[in-house]
Structures are given as C-alpha cells and as structure tokens.
Amino acid sequence: MLPVIYSDEFLEHKTGYLHPEKPERLIAITTALKAATFASEIEWRSPTPVDRRHLMPLLLEVHTQDYIDKVREIARSGGGYIDTDTAISPRSYDVALLAVSAWLDGVDAVLETGNPAFVLARPPGHHAEKNDGMGFCLFANAAIAALYALKQPGINRVAILDWDVHHGNGTQAIVETNPQIAYCSLHQYPCYPGTGKASETGFHNNVLNLPIPPGSDLSVYQPLFEKKVVPFLSDFQPDLLIVSAGYDANAADPLARINLQPQDYGLFTDYCLGITRKILFGLEGGYDLTALSQSVVATIERCLI
Numbered sequence: 001m002l003p004v005i006y007s008d009e010f011l012e013h014k015t016g017y018l019h020p021e022k023p024e025r026l027i028a029i030t031t032a033l034k035a036a037t038f039a040s041e042i043e044w045r046s047p048t049p050v051d052r053r054h055l056m057p058l059l060l061e062v063h064t065q066d067y068i069d070k071v072r073e074i075a076r077s078g079g080g081y082i083d084t085d086t087a088i089s090p091r092s093y094d095v096a097l098l099a100v101s102a103w104l105d106g107v108d109a110v111l112e113t114g115n116p117a118f119v120l121a122r123p124p125g126h127h128a129e130k131n132d133g134m135g136f137c138l139f140a141n142a143a144i145a146a147l148y149a150l151k152q153p154g155i156n157r158v159a160i161l162d163w164d165v166h167h168g169n170g171t172q173a174i175v176e177t178n179p180q181i182a183y184c185s186l187h188q189y190p191c192y193p194g195t196g197k198a199s200e201t202g203f204h205n206n207v208l209n210l211p212i213p214p215g216s217d218l219s220v221y222q223p224l225f226e227k228k229v230v231p232f233l234s235d236f237q238p239d240l241l242i243v244s245a246g247y248d249a250n251a252a253d254p255l256a257r258i259n260l261q262p263q264d265y266g267l268f269t270d271y272c273l274g275i276t277r278k279i280l281f282g283l284e285g286g287y288d289l290t291a292l293s294q295s296v297v298a299t300i301e302r303c304l305i
C-alpha cells in the first residue's frame with residue numbers, strides 16, 4: 001500500500017480564469033490514480049486538520065510573522081495577489097496551511113512505514129521565500145517538511161530532490177544554511193525564476209544545482225542522475241528523501257521547454273528508490289493535465305513494484 005495524502009479542500013484555492021495552477025490539476029491526478037491498474041494499492045489519507053496541529057511555531061522557523069499575516073489578511077479581505085502570478089482567494093490561507101499539514105502527514109507516513117508516500121496538495125511551495133510568496137507558491141512546503149522531519153527521533157539528515165522544471169529558489173534559500181539538509185535541483189536554465197546556477201553550492205556544500213538548457217530530453221537527464229544526482233544524494237546518507245515532484249519538464253507542458261515524457265519520471269523514481277525507500281513525494285508544478293497525471297501514475301507505479 002502507498003499512502004496518498006489528499007483532500008478536496010485543496011480545490012478551494014482558486015487562482016482565477018486561465019491560471020495554469022488550477023484545481024483541475026488535482027482532479028486529473030486523482031481521476032487517473034483511481035483508474036490505474038494499481039488503484040487498490042493506494043491508501044487515500046486525509047490531511048490532519050490544521051487546528052489539530054501546532055503549525056505556527058514551525059511555520060515561523062521558515063516564514064516571517066509579517067508575511068504569514070499578509071497572506072491571511074489578503075485572503076480574509078476577499079482575495080488578491082501576492083505577486084503578479086500568485087493569486088490568493090478567500091480560502092487560500094486555510095488551504096495553504098492544510099497543504100503544509102498534508103506534507104507533514106506525508107513525513108509521518110514515510111517514517112511510520114519505511115516506504116514512499118505521495119502528497120497531492122496545492123498550492124505548491126518551492127518558490128515561496130521567507131518573506132515572500134511567488135511563482136504560484138505561498139508556503140515553503142518542502143522546506144517546512146524537512147525541518148519537521150529533523151525534529152523526529154532518529155532523523156539527522158534530510159535530502160530534498162527538486163525535479164520541477166523551475167529552480168526551487170525558496171527551498172534553497174531556506175535550507176542552504178542548514179548542514180542537516182541537502183538540496184539538489186535539476187531545472188531549465190535560463191528560465192523562471194533565474195536562480196539555480198551551478199555555482200550556488202550552499203553554505204556547507206549541501207546544495208547541488210544542475211541547470212539544463214531548453215530543448216533537452218532524457219538523454220541529458222539520465223547521465224546527470226547517474227553521475228551527479230545519485231552520488232550527491234547517496235553520499236549525504238539521508239534518513240529521509242523529500243522529492244519536490246513537479247512535472248513541468250514534460251514535453252507537453254506549456255510553461256517550459258524541456259522534452260521529458262511521463263514514463264521518464266518512473267526512471268527518476270527508480271534512481272530515488274536505489275538511494276532509500278524512505279521517500280516523500282510532494283506535488284509542485286506540472287500544467288499539462290494529461291502529462292501531469294500520467295507522470296504521477298508513473299512515479300507511484302514504480303514505488304509499488
């Protein structure tokens with residue numbers, strides 16, 4: 001069985017007409033998972049309600065009180081924008097907190113079973129910085145999950161692999177000073193948000209950035225995984241691997257120009273499973289609904305073999 005943490009409440013973060021980061025993304029994925037050959041092997045779990053978690057102290061380790069208040073106030077006042085492409089709807093603050101809770105549930109699930117789990121939540125998080133939301137992201141889900149994991153018994157090192165096509169500027173900025181967290185990102189470069197140069201290696205050589213030219217496909221990714229990503233993550237000997245699982249490097253994706261196919265994410269999953277089975281996958285980007293849902297299916301399918 002593979003736990004998938006999901007709630008229909010994640011559909012209530014509304015981003016507006018024609019926005020690519022839309023609720024239909026989750027509907028496409030859950031529909032595909034329920035139709036998959038392995039559907040009976042998925043254990044659907046609801047996230048822990050926010051009022052049953054003490055999220056604020058943890059959130060304040062990552063974000064400023066001013067920023068958290070700003071997101072809440074924009075939502076409470078009927079909605080608006082935190083930057084030009086990052087919308088906040090009336091329920092977005094509550095939904096974004098529930099997304100954080102879901103990522104923490106994902107950590108709990110992996111540590112409890114010793115096997116992978118998948119968090120299907122939105123909004124995504126890897127662009128969210130300490131004092132700013134951007135790039136469709138409000139709270140830094142992956143970084144918060146990593147800090148939460150480090151508070152659990154026996155967890156001393158957490159690695160984050162970010163295969164979203166965009167660099168996770170927010171995650172990197174939050175974790176690069178922490179020697180107990182390693183961060184590795186493969187991303188199209190040049191591309192939004194403009195960070196993620198190979199020369200950005202973290203304060204403890206704990207960051208590995210692999211910029212990839214537009215037009216690249218698996219023939220570029222595969223050797224990078226084998227020669228760079230796997231050795232970097234294996235050498236770190238993580239007690240937990242968090243994957244910022246964005247699927248916008250698909251050829252069909254409208255937001256970038258990398259030419260992966262959905263099944264390629266199955267191969268990437270195999271590489272991760274070769275490092276550890278304690279893997280939390282959490283959804284980041286991915287905007288072509290068919291390619292997105294096929295890619296999540298490919299990821300989970302490999303975990304069940």
Ligand SMILES: [Zn+2]
Nearest residue numbers: 164166248285
């Ligand atoms: Zn992305």
